[in-house]
Amino acid sequence: MSEIRYENFFPIEGGTFVNAGDVSSRIKSILKNLGVGSEVVRRAAIIAYESEINIVSYALRGTIRLSVTPDAVCIEAKDEGPGIPDIELAMQEGFSTATPMVREMGFGAGMGLSNIKKFSDSLEITSEVGQGTHVKTRINMAEAG
């Protein structure tokens, strides 16, 4: 286990579309200030944004944990929400359970989880229907220059 250089928890309320993106913006500037490489920052920002939008779109509330070690940036999103009955199906690009209102705003295109997978080096999703979802991602410092 590498030593943690930075750790923080960011609470997010469900349904607050107006502020959606604030937490991921903060995460992006924190990582930049820590001197993390630009490609890792780019990937982390995308993962943080998608995680934040998922909480805002589907959950009652949730928390994003950001941790940075010399080897990796980890973004972990844990929410209290409806959960995902079929994770494999939810991972498919284009699959979405978003409401028409959410879709009209350009969210809910069924690209969130697949983008999280695409831009992370490891991804672990656990979910319990009626309880919530926990998405853990890791981006290795070395693999993205």
Place this chain on the structure above:
Amino acid sequence: MKLEEIAGKLNLRVLCCDEGLSREVRGGFVGDLLSDVMANSREGDLWITRQVHPNIVAVAVMKEHSAILLVQGGIPVEDTLSRARKEGIPILGTEINGFEAAGKIYGLMNP
């Protein structure tokens, strides 16, 4: 190419933040799906979209776009403009559609 030059040649309306017109446009991206824009656009892009709600500013800030261009006469809601002013992201507007806007801007940048 400077944003100012593109705005002048295509007669774009500056809806917000003319102090940002000196920004350098490095490329462009067309999209209305925010996940697509987040994943695939690049820093310095001029983002062409039909979306007008405040979340477009958050995406443009995160991706460090040079500006947002609203096509087909899209009018941003007031909250979008106030956020753009706060973040200093220029918002431009045009009556033409995304296809024409992208084609014309591409042509200017790749003569």
